[in-house]
Amino acid sequence: MRYGWLLFLFFLSCKSKTSVDNIIHNAIVYTVDSLFSVEQALAVKEGKIVATGSNADILNNYTAGTITDAGGKSIYPGFIDGHGHFYGYAMALNSVDLIGAISWEECLQRISAFVSRRSIEPGEWITGRGWDQNDWDIKEFPDSKKLDSLFPQNPVYLSRIDGHAAIASQAALAIAEIKAGEKIIGGLIEVKNGRLTGVLIDNAMGRVAGMIPSADRVSAEDNFLEAQENCFAAGLTGITECGLSRQRAAWLDSLQQAGRLKMKMTIMLSEDPVDYLPGTVYKTGRMHIAGFKLVADGALGSRGACLLHPYSDKPDWKGFLLGTEAYYREALSKIFDSPFQAYTHAIGDSANRFILDTYAGLLKGGNDRRWRIEHAQVVAPEDFKKFGDNSVIPSVQSTHATSDMYWAEERLGPERVKGAYAFKKLAEQNGWLVLGTDFPVEDISPFKTFYASVARKDVKGYPATGFQVDNALTKEETLRGMTIWAAKGSFEEKEKGSLEKGKWADFIITDTDIMTCPPEQVLQTKVLATYINGEKVYEAAGALK
DSSP, X not given: OHHHHHHHHHHHHHHHSXXXXXXXXXXXXXXXXXXXXXXXXXXXXXXXXXXXXXXXXXXXXXXXXXXXXXTTOEEEXXXXXXXXXXXXHHHGGGSEEOTTOOSHHHHHHHHXXXXXXXXXXXXXXXEEEEEOGGGSSSOSOOOSHHXXXXXXXXXXXXXXXXXXXXXXXXXXXXXXXXXXXXOOTTEEEEEETTEEEEEEEETTHHHHHTTSOOOOHHHHHHHHHHHHHXXXXXXXXXXXXXXXXXXXHHHHHXXXXXXXXOOEEEEEEOSOHHHHOSOOOEEOXXXXXXXXXXXXXXXXXXXXXXXXXXXXXXXXXOOOOSSOHHHHHXXXXXXXXXXXXXXXXXXXXXXXXXXXXXXXXXXXXXXXXXXXXXXXXXXXXXXXXXXXXXXXXXXXXXXXXXXXXTTHHHHHHHHHGGGBSOHHHHHHHHSOOEEEOOTTSSOSOHHHHHHHHHHOOOTTOOSTTOSSGXXXXXXXXXXXXXXXXXXXXXXXXXXXXXXXXXXXXXXXXXXXXXXXXXXXXXXXXXXXXXXXXXXXXXXXXXXXX
């Protein structure tokens, strides 16, 4: 009789448990909620977090068809890249990879190998990206002469690492009908001794880039899927895509609707808001068209960033805005009268000041419009407070600091560089900021973002004491910047970015606890599994038994 009563109680307890789809326990669960709570287990149903808590809490109160023992591994909200270029990254998979080339000669060797490997025919376009003259012994822009001699019948277009300069072969320049001596607002066509060198900066690039044939739909979709897999393997479940046309956004949306692309995307439209607005906000479970991206200036590496005072290594040059001041004022005024956000690329201290002041004239103090400045790389000391005064959100990329630190002082000088890559000071203005990578300008890895934010070192561990370490972020600030703050940067913090009841179950499992391990170990971290809406979209081979 006693055993029968115990059996009855056992079945009663089983029936009282809530049924969910998935339980993961025996983990270190960083919820990234307001208290930065750390739990042991979580339960998921219909793609959303039902509960987090101790192992006992979850296992005693929930039952599931799939129960996973995480073996003491760490769980984080899925990383959200607050500023990246998924579309461009995918398209670049069919181009020559020039990242890390230590000379122009090495670039040419890589191009030749690519042409041979892909059996490129005469007349066919050759594209590539990633060269950086700052990594070469001779830190000067290349010339197209050798390019022309190697590939006389092929139009060639090679974009610089930052996407703000390119070199094109004479065949490509001819197709675009570019002539020596032409002037372009917000751009530069380089000429030496009356001859085109092939170097194009900022707005001049579009003349050639616009002539490159689009990839066919089948191969492009394959690229998207490969890019997505790379994102999942890196722990990314979402990205703020920085600058897409409506047509490209619609293409990605169609793939999401068909269930092929599961990556979540927040889109900054590259459309001219003056022409587009008024328009309507578009939002599905995986895509959010949140606002418009304006580009105020170029990049520091190609000396296109707009500075208040001349470059230290080019005393007659201050860079330039890419459009007229009147254009930016009109565009931002149009956005202000709409439900959309403004996202403006600004690198130099002059560009940042102009955009901050233009924002201030519209926002007029504290607000919750969440207008952003993308990069905010060089800021004059007196301008930092303007972020807080008008609730302007800095969206920064930590690995830009550790990539640029080798030559940034040469461009800016010892005093001005102190206001560059000042992430801690920027974070203090509103109490939060957005972190991203700007991939493929930088590596896709969020762990490199984490390491650069906290240690202020590159992957080689340089410099030993860190680069301007007074602007390092804490581990908690960094994790928030890659998750909940990245979501908040586009008004999405109520649905993702933390592991809390009712939010989408976007999370990752890693083999290393990046919150407690020595900073150097962060770079060796492996993602064991990635989940979006509770669905496992990636698992490393043999990761979870």
